[in-house]
Amino acid sequence: MRSFIAAIGVVLTAFAAQASTVTQGTLENGMDVVVIEDRRAPVVVHMVWYRVGAADEPALKSGIAHFLEHLMFKGTDDLAPGEFSAVVEANGGRDNAFTSWDYTGYFQRVASDRLGLMMQMEADRMTDLLLSEEEWRPERDVILNERGQVVESQPGRVFNEAMLAALYKAHPYGTPIIGWRHEMETLNGDDAKAFYRQHYAPNNAILVVAGDVDFAEAMELARTHYGPIPENPDVTTRARPMEPPHVAERRLTMKDARVGTPYVSRMYLAPTRHESEQAAALQMLAALLGGSATTSVLERKLNFEQGVALSAWANYSGMARDYGMFSLGIAPVEGVSLEDAEAALDAAIVEFVQEGVDPEQFDRVRRQIRASEIYALDNVQGRARQYGVGLSIGLAIEDIDGWIDALDAVTPEQVMEAANILLDRSSAVTGYLTQPDTEAVN
Amino acid sequence: MRLILAFLLLFATPLRAEIDITPVTSPGGLEAWLVEERSIPFVAIDLIFEGGATLDADESLGAVAFMTALLNEGAGALDAQGFAIRAEELAARISFDSGRDTVSVSVQFLTETAEETIALLNSALTQPRFDEDAVERVRAQLIASLRRDALDPNTIASRAFAEAAYPGHPYARPSEGTPESIAAITRDDLRSAHRAAIARDRVHIGVAGDIDAATLGPLLDALFEDVPENTATLPERASFAAESGVTQVPFDGPQSVIAFGHRGIPRDDPDFLTAFVVNEIVGGGRFGTRLMRELREKRGLTYGVGAFLASGLLGESYQGRLSASNADAAEVIALIRAEWEKLVAGGVTTDELNRIQTYLTGAYPLRFDGNGAIAGIMASMQFQGFGIDYVNIRNDKIEAVTLEEANEIARRLYRPDSLRFIIVGQPEGIN
Known part of the structure; x- marks a missing residue:
């Protein structure tokens, strides 16, 4: 069985390398271009990413990056409010946008012969946005309703905000992307316009085109539509407040009557993907500890063997400019307190550090990673997004292309070294999310 | 930058779904x-x-x-x-x-x-x-x-x-x-x-x-080796029985979740596709629908509102969903009722129909987005009773829908007086 697996691994490696057709260029005004060719269907994904997000907001203006993202659909000197999306739809396409701490992105999926039109409109709103009070005022109510629906109506999301706010003492990753309600309520069109002027320009943008197009065609269209926009020398990258040394463990408890399943969550500050070797080891560690609902170390120990957990998880995310995060969690079975669940989780980590990596599990994880490279080729938009995020946070194409190889190169020894991060809680936050009355039960 | 707006107004010739x-x-x-x-x-x-x-x-x-x-x-x-x-x-x-x-x-x-x-x-x-x-x-x-x-x-x-x-x-x-x-x-x-x-x-x-x-x-x-033939009988069809009105379910949260609807249209009804087209104009899950324009864009009352033909194997309804502030619940319900009444009285416009036809026919090929998606669509189309040539004729059928047909189904499907609202929250101003 083992040799059979190894043989397939070789085939996979060769295939994925050959199927990858990602090319990078730059326009004279500084706009980066990435083209991912995939000719299976006559469709393209067109994305523009700005290297600016919620972590770049001025004081008292939390949520402005996301508010601006909404307002980008409100019209320019050439397009009436709502017309951008209407034209995309009239051309049989779909469009949307997203905001994170490090980036803001706009995208359309459309027939490949409409790529030039998408670029024309996206280029137009890069510098020519208009904002009347009639437009921004109801949209501010929309984002407040969005916060109500996707955060405040979900205790798990409110808890997550509280965890991040405790994890970051200084850095803006501790402020929610959508903003704090009391600051969102004061945002206005001038704030959005100021943020727009300071950050939206070709020299702060990345164009990603994926699908039925080749590099030369895409570059020519990009030169035509984005090329004429002048570089903006005033675009500044704000210096972000960085974290002081973390010397004290932080703990918090949130009680909410809407909590159906209490759980313990732990977040550790961790290296980012910029530290590629460490990041790869942490990713492998997360896969071993929590990558499967059945066979991962935490599920096996806490759910299958000890029966104290409904589920237990581990996750690493390093796709960020300044800080990565490793998280752990456990939702105990009925009758087990959160204190006991946390103790069991910590004991399982200590045991893992003592026992070391199970070589068979390590082989299976590596094999799945290789296969995931094949499966990922099926999802053009997912690939476009991966490159967009990577370049936005400052990685190079080679870092993104080399990630699977970096994972492949990780040794069990490196995983165990990475696991030490989990034994030091001085850079960690531990939170309990629970019902108001569970205390009495405990 | 000046855009050549005339170019923007050209409607697309729909892509054929190149699916064999x-x-x-x-x-x-x-x-x-x-x-x-x-x-x-x-x-x-x-x-x-x-x-x-x-x-x-x-x-x-x-x-x-x-x-x-x-x-x-x-x-x-x-x-x-x-x-x-x-x-x-x-x-x-x-x-x-x-x-x-x-x-x-x-x-x-x-x-x-x-x-x-x-x-x-x-x-x-x-x-x-x-x-x-x-x-x-x-x-x-x-x-x-x-x-x-x-x-x-x-x-x-x-x-x-x-x-x-x-x-x-x-x-x-x-x-x-x-x-x-x-x-x-x-x-x-x-x-x-x-x-x-x-x-x-x-x-x-x-x-x-x-x-x-x-x-x-x-x-x-x-x-399928050793997978047996069926022995269990499926239940009888369900008929929609909800009456009009507003039901409140008290729930302590910052917003009200509002579910609304009335009877629907079976998926084997010859006018099902026309109903689908009309719903896309009124409430399909995207920007630019009548409901999104009235509730979100003009008034900021919600982050999103959608309506859908919930046509199942054994029965059907027409439903919509949204979340809104408790304080706005009454206004939201009045606006939804008003949209229903407006649609029945005035129908959709030629411009709305043309736009939605262009969108639906153009966007159709985008669904066939990779092996995983295609396998799912293949199974689902059979489950819904479509013929194997449907992918090739579906856009023609969408384009063939006339304003008269759309407005006839609008009058038949939409029933302002039958709307039932379920409000989960602490809505204000509802009797």
Whole structure:
């Protein structure tokens, strides 16, 4: 069985390398271009990413990056409010946008012969946005309703905000992307316009085109539509407040009557993907500890063997400019307190550090990673997004292309070294999310 | 920058969905739709078994969902750990899901591991173990999940709407059961549910990827070896019974979740597609619909509102959903009613119809987005009763819808006086 697996691994490696057709260029005004060719269907994904997000907001203006993202659909000197999306739809396409701490992105999926039109409109709103009070005022109510629906109506999301706010003492990753309600309520069109002027320009943008197009065609269209926009020398990258040394463990408890399943969550500050070797080891560690609902170390120990957990998880995310995060969690079975669940989780980590990596599990994880490279080729938009995020946070194409190889190169020894991060809680936050009355039960 | 606006106003000639579907009949008589795509070395297969939670006995609600959750928890010689390890060795991705009308299976596997993956999946379909420890572990997880649902305003609203819509019919019951019903389900109940829900003559099969018809046929026979014919009878059709009015379900949260609707249109109705087109203008889940314009863009009353034709195997309704501030609930309800009245009185405009036709026909090919998506669409189209040539004629049918037909269905489908609202929250100004 083992040799059979190894043989397939070789085939996979060769295939994925050959199927990858990602090319990078730059326009004279500084706009980066990435083209991912995939000719299976006559469709393209067109994305523009700005290297600016919620972590770049001025004081008292939390949520402005996301508010601006909404307002980008409100019209320019050439397009009436709502017309951008209407034209995309009239051309049989779909469009949307997203905001994170490090980036803001706009995208359309459309027939490949409409790529030039998408670029024309996206280029137009890069510098020519208009904002009347009639437009921004109801949209501010929309984002407040969005916060109500996707955060405040979900205790798990409110808890997550509280965890991040405790994890970051200084850095803006501790402020929610959508903003704090009391600051969102004061945002206005001038704030959005100021943020727009300071950050939206070709020299702060990345164009990603994926699908039925080749590099030369895409570059020519990009030169035509984005090329004429002048570089903006005033675009500044704000210096972000960085974290002081973390010397004290932080703990918090949130009680909410809407909590159906209490759980313990732990977040550790961790290296980012910029530290590629460490990041790869942490990713492998997360896969071993929590990558499967059945066979991962935490599920096996806490759910299958000890029966104290409904589920237990581990996750690493390093796709960020300044800080990565490793998280752990456990939702105990009925009758087990959160204190006991946390103790069991910590004991399982200590045991893992003592026992070391199970070589068979390590082989299976590596094999799945290789296969995931094949499966990922099926999802053009997912690939476009991966490159967009990577370049936005400052990685190079080679870092993104080399990630699977970096994972492949990780040794069990490196995983165990990475696991030490989990034994030091001085850079960690531990939170309990629970019902108001569970205390009495405990 | 000046744009040439005239260019923007040119409507697109719709792309044809360049999807070449091969009907495959296996040597053993199973039928599947295959889309061959050889450029990436993996295959996606989707199975949809008709029946789902409607096959639950009244005294064991949630048995089909519980059974489905156990299909990857041990089969044949493998216990739960063994089954998962085997799937990992194969780097195969296997998932099982259940709903009101269906049990569905999705699998993706590398071309080289086809036979091994199919053998593993066959054991899950024919020899699930329902080991005592697995049953108890999953039972605890399901009960925890149901307790979360009981505190989730969206789930509360959906259940309340179903109860009002289909009293006495299986459609009124919670597909996942209740904490009490799940607690009482025995291994025998699980075996019965398995026998009822997994049947070779109730399955629809969609396949896409690196495989040809000649190879697929025998593979399907291997997948369905020892899967029996059906023995369970599907329930009678459900008729929509909710009356107009407003039902409040008190819930302590910052917003009200509002579910609304009335009777719908069966999916085999000759005017179903016309109704679909009209709904896309009024409430389809995207920007630019009438409801989004009135509630979100003009007034900022909600983050999103959508309406949909909830046409199931056994019955149909027309429903919408949104969340809004408690303070705005009354205004939202009045606006929705007004939109319904406006539509019945004035219909849609030629411009709206043209725009939606261009959008729908142009966007159709975007759905066929990779092997995984295509396999799912192939299975789903068969489940919904479409013919194999539908992908090629669907856009013509959309384009053929006239303003008269659209407005006739608008008058027939939309019933402002029948609208039933379920409000979960602390709405203000509602009597």
